[in-house]
Amino acid sequence: MKVASGTSRSFGWVEPDDWCRRCGCQRAPRDTVTRELAHEPFGWRPTTLLLTVRRYRCTECAHVWRQDTTAAAEPRAKISRAGLRWELVGIVVQHLSMARVAKGLGVSWNTANDAVLAEGQRLLIADPARLDGVGVVGVDEHAWRHTRKGDKYVTVVIDLTPVRDGTGPSRLLAMLDGRSKKAFKDWLAEQDQTWRDGIEVVAMDGFAGFKTASTEELPQAVSVMDPFHVVRLAGGALNECRRRVQQELHGHRGRKGDPLYTARRTLHTGADLLTDRQHERLESLFAGDRHIQVECTWGIYQRLISAYRHPDRTAGRVEMSSVINALADGVPKALVELRKLGRASGKRAEDVLAYFDRPRTSNGPTEAVNGRLEHLRGLALGFRNLTNYIARALLEAGGFRPQLHPGL
Template sequence: MSHGTFVRPDLTTFTRLDELGLQVTGQHLEPERAVLACRVAGDDGWCSRCGCEGVPRGTVQRRLAHEPFGWRPTTLLVTVRRYRCTGCGYVWRQDTSQAARPRAKLSTAALRWALVALVVQHLTIARIAEALAVSWNTANDAVLAEGKRLLIDDPTRLDGVTVIGVDEHVWRHTRKGGKYVTVIIDLTPIRTGAGPARLLDMIEGRSKQVFKTWLGERPQAWRDGIEVVAMDGFTGFKTAAAEELPAATAVMDPFHVARLAGDALDQCRRRVQQDLHGHRGRGTDPLYLARRVLHTGADLISVKQLARLDALFADDTHVEVQATWAIYQDLIAAYRAPDPATGRARMERLITTISGGVPTALAEVAKLGRTLKQRAGDILAFFDRPGSSNGPTEALNGRLEHLRGSALGFRNLTHYIARSLLETGGFRPHLHPGL
């Protein structure tokens, strides 16, 4: 390099301690951590009570965990000067609120780093605590408190919500205690194309009353702004939405409708299997071998799979499975129609066909028809309200499963809800520069 600009490094600038109102006065490198000696920049030698000048009265040292550099834990030893007023005798210390909150063990920069590591990089609390060289409880308490202040307690968090999704979620797999929670998702960004869906809240239990109570606690103006509620087939959610959000449109999303048809197909296949062979499906049984192919959309079936289906349906004893499979394919085709109007017409025709006049032998189709007829308005509403699918809700449930796996499970529901809101609640660090 012909015009080198390398100079002696300024540790204060390099470690960004100038942003915290600190200046580095020394450093000490240990095998497991780096220690930076600091002092508070500026002079606080004037009494805040009477305005008289103070005289130095010794110093105290404050120890703070700072953001790691190169994954080496960094500790700040901040020398804080004490003053005594010459007029009223009041004693005070230099202001370190810019560097850290009172009685905090993490610097402001460390807290920002930990929150970004948890939310954006999806690190565990254990990994964050290791990088900061603090205990698990210290890191966890600090991150959750800051996340609660920035996101959970944000009064504007529910503003602009017009489309919500509701679903149940299993938060723990134990024999004792309740394991279900109700999750409420903001689907407005999906519909408007503004971004991904986000978790609005998580409530213990799964029932009509749980969802109704949560809705009843929202301001009336907020409830009046809700246009669509996407949900599964649970009638409790529908009833609660109808009572608390009478102007909103209930939409039963394609995922759960298709699952109803898929369950009917599986039940028919298992019944025919038992009737023909007297036992559950085995590796050599044609119906068992075709169980996955039967759930594949007709437009995605390969030549080899099509040959397997032709051989399966060539057997007259499988005619009931073939008829149920055709109904399942018609339902999938309705959702994959090129335009909503065509899809709506196909779905409406299908519901009319299977809701009456179904042969007695097709018990699973008859049951499916009754269910679809009962929820026909909610099912068809999807085609009138594009972008109102509850699919993103299922996607967020998957992210929460990953969160629980990373943490090796949760025992405290309050902790789980807070972590879930940070993980999927739409927190964006770049929107909080003052973190």
């Protein structure tokens, strides 16, 4: 092997190919050609692999062929297998941008992108065994772009089975165009019946479309409403109540110095985590009857948090059931936010309580995958092509590890 100055160059020779592929007779050497391939960089210097390839001519049928170079690269590929492996490690493991790995290989962005997506399609996306062993799934929405033109939301389906079993992190199973019942239902319907029968739990937020699709396509699966979204609903009710009371008492939005505005973050802190100063602030806020509605809403919010944090899941379930029942009956008409929260929690009471019967089942890992996809989109400075984004997202969060594929 030789390395030239400037751009690094590696020289290789291909093993002879003695027999005619058409008639099987022995060949006669004709000439040689050189094939150039972008190779694994030397440091960060682009390296070109120069293959000396013999061409042969059959002495019987005059057929002409070249030596087989598939050990070095795919037919018509511009990047060697070693270069492609380096690119996949850079994209998936080191989270480099496509522009950075293209520069390292000394090829155009389109060449690097086409190569990594084709290999990712072959090794991961088109692998029929990729969905094997899935027993718990999470479904959520994801904003794949932040532009006014076109639908910016997609539906992500996450495998939560490794988290439930304690064997590894969650992984992205699919990313579906649109955010609707139809998108999720159609994807479930495309899977074979054996796979659908193996799904035990579906973790989701409060979107009714996901619930309906799961009920219709996975009737045996238990729906679990994620604690994060339940607490967020209660936190939203607390915010709305605080703003409404602020307007009723002062006639304007919260300003610096207003008690309700000053305590807006303290109200969302768990009661067991409050500092002495925060305790004093809340005691001053609830000293009179002016903020009694906010105090009632805050009490429900704290009870929800306490139920989820209870060390005994059975006792936590009892507490959560008590909160749901309290919201269903006897809420004064003035507390419009709690009445709205009661209607929402009452419709999904079974799904909310199901969390306490199934430890390690929540959409928290789904939100973690969403965070990884946000990072991916930031590295690429945004995506315009959804198909390209889905493929890159599956490589980023679909459980693909290039080091597990030594044949690259």
